[in-house]
Amino acid sequence: MEYSEHNRGAKLLTVVDLFAGCGGLSLGLEQAGFETVFVNELHPDAMKTFVMNRPNSPIQNTKYQVLDILKLTRKKADLTSLAAHLNKQYKGIDLVVGGPPCQGFSGIGHRRTFEVTKEDIPTNYLYREMAKVVAEIAPKAFVFENVRGLLTSRWTPEGEKGEIWKDVLKTFSRITVKVNGKTLSYQIGYELVYAKDYGVPQNRPRIVMIGIREDIPVATSSKLVGNGLLPQPTGGAPDPYDLLSDLVDPKWVPGGSTLIYPKEARSAFQKLLRDDPITGKILAKGSPISDHVYSNHSELVMKKFQYMIEHDGNIAASMKTKKFAQRLLPEKWGPGGPNITATSLPDDYVHFSQPRVLTVREWARLQTFPDWYQFNGKRTTGGRRRAGDLEVGDWTRDLPKYTQIGNAVPVLLGEAIGNHLKKILGVK
Known part of the structure; x- marks a missing residue:
């Protein structure tokens, strides 16, 4: 879609959170000065967790919530309509973030009892749906995050190591949007980051990709984290x-x-x-x-x-x-700091x-x-209910409190990313 940006005056930066889980990333961004204006999360319990902790948020209005992202992206007209509404309501969206389900890429989530190849797991393709949303909304920036295993995963046992990440990177690199009559792409940087480097009391490696719309000036450098699009480590994990x-x-x-x-x-x-x-x-x-x-x-x-x-x-x-x-x-902690990763167990x-x-x-x-x-x-x-039963095509799963928390992006990591993006977007 195409839209025209206008001066918005002093207000919070806006974020659309896809596959939001219980809200760790959004909470970190909110602590940095963003406001969540639309949320997508498939599981009702996680969605309720997200919404009930934001009593004064726009997402209290159910039209700013969607459970199944495919209901939003399956019909392009529906997605185009939502994007137009959000951009008109907020005079341009600053950020779209998302961490598509990772059970097919995680060594923990893809349990050894499941004899299913990654190309047969429907949720492994949801990054494409996120890309569709980015392409329609045309935000100033986007953040994609996922588990470390995504970097080396194969679609099939015979596939090439890292082929799934190549597909993800290609998908987001090809996004183009129209803003003020111009066709724009996104500058992209990515890095494997460790939560402990940002004050989080666990190791927790995550692959984080950030895209900045090319009309936003950015001084990038290969010597910086994620080519300068990701924040420098702060340390301080207790x-x-x-x-x-x-x-x-x-x-x-x-x-x-x-x-x-x-x-x-x-x-x-x-x-x-x-x-x-x-x-x-x-x-x-x-x-x-x-x-x-x-x-x-x-x-x-x-x-x-x-x-x-x-x-x-x-x-x-x-x-x-x-x-x-x-x-x-x-x-x-011993030498090197936190050496654990909280998961769903x-x-x-x-x-x-x-x-x-x-x-x-x-x-x-x-x-x-x-x-x-x-x-x-x-x-x-x-345990098995936390991942569904992939062997029989059962994609439903329980999402208890421990699992919601274990699946989340650490709040302080989200806040560090938010503070860095504010600087890139020209907000003090």
Whole structure:
């Protein structure tokens, strides 16, 4: 489509979030000064999480929400109509972001029990739908993010290593848009980034591609991250103790929950996550806290976890099982900083001081979600239900709270990207 831009005056930058999940990327961008004006997310629980945390957002109006992106892109007239409406309403959209489902590219998500090639998984082609949306809306910039495995994935076992990424890159590189009568393409840069380099307390590698419309001047350099289109690392990832120690409740019991903060915030990071956006104050000891619910571990499991705590994460031979793969979350990171990646599995890590796995609230902190952020849906579910059953063509799946959080873009990484894009787009 073609549209004409006008001076918008002082207002928030606008973002359209596709495949938004529970909203980690959007929240980071919002903290940097963007406003989400349209959201797409297939799973109802994740969509509800996204919407309920934004009570004053335009997306409270259901016309600015869509579950299945194919319902938006299948008919070009529908997409053209939406793009025209958004561009008229906001006098041009600044940013379109998206992280199409990655279960076919992730070594974790594409489970070994599924004998299905990547070219047979419909969700593996949704990057093309994102490209269609970018081409119609013609934003000043777009952000595509996904798992590291996308860089080396093949469509079939006999295919060429990295062929899927080549297709993704080609698809976005070919986008052209019309603005003020001119046909424009996008300057593109990409990089494999590590969340720990942007203050996030986990490693979490992600491939991030950024496109800047060619009428936006950018000083790029191959020596910079993503050719200058991605932010330089900031560091500052907190140790687990500085992240979680204020949530340690000495009265916890398996299967129980902690309903109020058991301690005052001590570290700067704890204060950051306990900042109340309504009052602007740090939530004090005794204030309500949500999603701090404990798994109902058996005595045998707790004994195993306690042994790990007392023996630097090691496990006695008599306690080992074939499926045992849990690691002890340390109080302090070793050399090199965070060396973990929070995924969708709540029992991946054992707490550094209590014989239990992390709660949803603690899991959310690993992704730098603030404590006021709420999550909708089941707490957890069976492993196979988290990915559907690809062998029989069942693409539906549960998306419990742990999985929503594990799938999210870390909030602080999103904020770093947002602050960098503001500079590129000429906003102070």
